[in-house]
Amino acid sequence: MREAACFLDEAPFLTVEGISCSFGPGCAYCADDEADLERNRCPRCGTIHALRRVSLDVYPGEIVGIVGESGSGKSTLMRCICFDQQPSAGSVATPLVDGGTRNLLSCSPEQKRAIRNTVFGMVYQNPWLGLRMDFSALSNIAEQMIAAGNRNVEGMLARGRSLLEQVNIPLSRAADTPREFSGGMQQRVQIAKALSNNPPILLLDEVTTGLDLSVQATVLDLISTLRRELDVSMVVVSHDLAVIRMLAQRSSVMLDGRVIEHGLTDQILEDPQHRYTQQLVHSLL
Amino acid sequence: MHPLYNFAFLDEGSKREIRRAILKGIAIPGYQVPFASRELPIGRGWGTGGLQITLALIGSDDVLKVIDQGHDGSVNAISIKKLIHATTGVAVTSDTSEATLIQSRHRIPEVQLAEEQLLVLQVPTPEPLRSIEPREQATRRLHAEADYTGAWLQLFEQIVRYGSAITGADHPVLVNGRYVMAPSPIPRFDNHKLHQAAQLTLLGAGREKKIYAVPPYTDVVSLDFEDYPFAAEDFEGIHCELCGASGVFFDELLDEDTGETVYRCNDTSFCAGRRGKRIGQESCQGRSHA
């Protein structure tokens, strides 16, 4: 497969290797990673194999795209990386923790929480998963900082206000609850929250899905700006190739729980190798 | 004593189960121990958690005091006192220092308690994280992992909305540096009375089926922020119009004649004691018992 030449001289910032995650009892037949499934479902026992040996590298300051149809496993992958979901196999590592020698998935719950709050910022596909709808926007942003041990109210309020400004939410709305916000504003509060502890890695799951086109554009703009100005690395998930094309230098294409193609986004779009990717690209053009 | 009932109403098996939960609670300060809450001739949510602790521990030589929000004479306190007295025959008192077992709703007495005394607090909502997380399974995990972000977040939200972290009552505390606990709806004024206290404090929630404990001489720290430190209700410059006391928790009343606000000690037996009133053993509504 193709590699991004510009990153070859650096070490990856996030290494995800061989993640498998299934829902169901499993059986002797589907215990074999190469067993034929009906899409992602075991024909013998009905277990859903949402991820099968999925790997991914993210280099410093890079945006990696993940594209694939509904049910291909994109959200599950994000949830496994940020410890929301325990995969059955695989590893996640970053040079920020024990020089990259530690599989983060084997850390204690307390360690995971600390890593989760300082290394990763997660924006959920569904804002109801990422926000407390009955707490003010400022409190939603502060939660991550409180979790990381911050006990200074004025400091957290100041940080919250500056983040809200950064994501273009008027300060007059800062004490309002996300319940009272539009979908686009909710996603921007999620982004502000995810940024609160200056995490070096952002995981964005379908941030623009379901938003009006004009709102989509402002959120995409925001993400590009963040990458430029804050130099964070990101994994951006979307089932929309146009979004991936706009943001990601490199991409992975997922189908039925597997990565079927990865490489430079432009190359994938110009010269898709896998038949599924060819169809996908074709439908975009 | 009523012959139809076992001593202290509960059967001995139930008492043993409750005592086991209490022992576990004492061993793990601030940890909520589930127990099989019994039916009592008082509705759940009317102090049955505290009552079951009292009934499981009371002995015939105990001297009992029951208070409801500082008052020995409130209907609820009296009906609990009556039930306990009728099924045990123990002596009943209003005098805090004379009591060996004090069951209380929403207050800790002003008189400092001693090692030999036992304080039982009635608890309506034992879970300090409930409003952040509705699922019991999830709050148990949060306690297990000492993940108390939600408890601080509630105080933070309070500041965002109202400009101060002032809670009405039941201000959460960290017990023994480990478990965050709801101290029951005592005023913030009473929180410090749990810190390094001489007495054993037991807390019982009947409806929620939880028992927890603060053993003697345990650290109990009210949650707060560096720049918004925990503060008790401020009664600076206020005196009780009856006994002249200051530095206690006050009830605020409107003097109907003058239209002025006046203050009285919330702890009625403390106030009566200062005024030289006899507040010793009561006959418990004039009935005599064998």
Ligand SMILES: Nc1ncnc2c1ncn2[C@@H]1O[C@H](COP(=O)(O)OP(=O)(O)OP(=O)(O)O)[C@@H](O)[C@H]1O
């Ligand atoms: N908790 C769960 N229990 C059972 N099956 C699950 C669970 N979570 C996900 N799945 C299944 O795993 C597969 C992958 O789901 P996932 O949400 O990761 O897909 P996705 O690529 O994010 O899809 P979408 O584009 O619709 O968001 C699907 O077949 C889904 O039904």
Ligand SMILES: [Mg+2]
């Ligand atoms: Mg998804």
Ligand SMILES: [Zn+2]
């Ligand atoms: Zn199977």
